[in-house]
Amino acid sequence: MATSRSRSAPSLRKDGGPPFRRVLVANRGEIAVRIIRACHEAGMEVVAVYSDADAAARHVRLADAAVRIGPPPPTESYLRIDAIVEAAIASGADAIHPGYGFLAERAAFARAVEAAGLAFVGPSSTVIEALGDKLHARRLARDVGVPVVPGTLDPAAVDRPDRLVSILAEADRIGFPMLVKAAAGGGGRGMRRVATASELPAALAGGSREALSAFGDGSVYLEREIVPARHIEVQLLGDATGRVVAIGERDCSLQRRHQKLVEEAPAPGLTADERRHLHDLAVRVAAAAGLQNAATAEFLRSPDGTCSFLEVNTRLQVEHGITELVSGLDLVREQLSLAAGRPLSAEALAAASRAADPAGHAIEVRITAEDPARDFTPTPGRVRHWVMPAGPGVRVDTALEAGDRVPPEYDNLIAKIMVHAGSRAAAIDRLRRALDETEIAGVQTSLPFHRFVARDASFADATLSTGWVGERWDGPAAIRRAARLGLLAAGLDALDADQATARAVGASPLPATSVPGAASADGRWARSGRAAAGDRWPR
């Protein structure tokens, strides 16, 4: 069970000291590490939970105590409400931070945590219910006069074939192309794009099945697909006094299969007035729902500047870090303070007052275990080589190290590389530099795509839309270029390995564990290459 390391108790500060004594982090991967860091900085102990796939994971090593909660499948570990609440009680934690994904937006989880007398670091179960149900949130936004994306306001009866006719009639009213979306959804799971009425039944069934598997709730609804559109979201914080503030917005338009790949803060090209207007719409929805703690309101922005409400995510977002970079606010620490019942901090209020005038520009790219040449299919496996960028204005949130496995059971996000600079142009320069420093081998990742983005003129022009990736990115062409260079490099390496090895390739196998040529520093090609490189590299 729980093992505990002693850590000297932090002294009380003027702000009343740490909000909690011990926090259980009900998550894994980079977000668990991120939360553990905030807890340790605020002088709190951390209890990690882990499945058998993560027994030696970084979040387990960083925590003060760790509790095993089951075998690798999420339904038997990170989605087990009973096991996690029990682990919190047994380890003496007084609060649970859910991170994002897994149980973060399950009202039942928040309710179980509240019922156990523990603090849930996030909005209350009632707010999660009100805003986490995408359909309820859409009705709520409409009621407070915030424009919503056209679509249904009730779940589609996917399990009732006799209702298909009325669903199709509804679909005709909304207009194609449309999206089937999971009422309990997020991250593109359970989502299907439907171009014609004939595709609708299969999309409803497929979306519902995926939603049931991902969220335990198969309810789906229909929503018009707005193209071209930018995806802009507003970071919100609320406290027990009913005060809700916006900390700034993020542009998350670069998506693939409705999963975000690149995010930036602030959203480029908006005037301060447009920012304030958008922040105001978001605050209105959140205040109507009685938001406490952190949430994010998502909007689609049409080319004419109209913003339509999409949904509210009642959790910390993956991309919260870029808002931290431009606002100077530690959102996780603020979440912990709010969860302890404290009012919005002076820092949070100051950040809110500057929300329409952020400090510089930040960009995040999500390095995922996905193959950008094959439609971003998952590529779990073992990381054999891992070098993350550093230096001025670079922040990397990851839980991975060389030799670690990317398990197939969980999310494919393996690192978030964030850059911060005085302007958007400088941030892009910095991103390009940071990604050039990044080295990953063993698993294919989205890195080539991000390097392309960092060099693409239309990204530099901020010509962004949710269709950008499909229009601009040609993964197969990019990998073909790289493959030819890879063949040349491997061939030159083999030729360069001393003449004896080159002759022996046919007679005896090259040793698979050592690379020919690596040790023979005086091969012909090595010599000339070194000389050439020496000429262009100042020493």
Added chain:
Amino acid sequence: MSPDRPVVRIVDPRAVRVALGPAMGELDVAPIVLSPPAVPLVAAPPVAGTGVLGGVAETPALMMPPGDTADVVLVDDGPATLRFWRVDERHAVLIEGPGDGAARHPVIMLPLEPTAGPAIGLARREVVVDGWRIEVEIESERRASLRDRARRGREATAHDGPTEVRAIIPGRVVAVSIVPGDSVVAGQQLLVVEAMKMQNELRAPRDGVIASVAVGPGRTIEVGDLLLVLE
């Protein structure tokens, strides 16, 4: 080259053939053959104050494009200006093209375990170029061309057989939409595999009849596992 009169080529014993590994799937990048220049570049006499490149530049070597100072290697029998620098056990730099216009490509190169089966004489590498993970196989061109000839002989007598459909991603089978005996058309959904919380639909690669199904719902699969046989 006509099929009934194969051209017999004199293969440089030092030549190597480099091809993509099987894990690279359907990527249509042809294997390449690299060999040192047919006529070795004359070793330049040491010139004070110049390095190897300086020496080569002053040597009127055959195969060297005029005015070039870089090294020339034969790629598929054509001269190419390439330099390769092994920095350490993992890092290397490939410099492509002559002079100041040369493109510099940092690469990561790691050994890979040999695949099971008749892979004697085959070296495998993982080369990462511009973030792309490329698996390559290197062997002597002499050996590869012999093997090619043997395979062509076999193929002449072969006929269309059943297609084994194998897993291209690891994950868990969540739905099987076909049973043995079903006729399917190209593009029809056969299985749904869940990996990293995404549901991936596996579609028929061609028209045919399902001969057998090797997996059922709930089954965990690895890359390369047999899923079904299509006739």
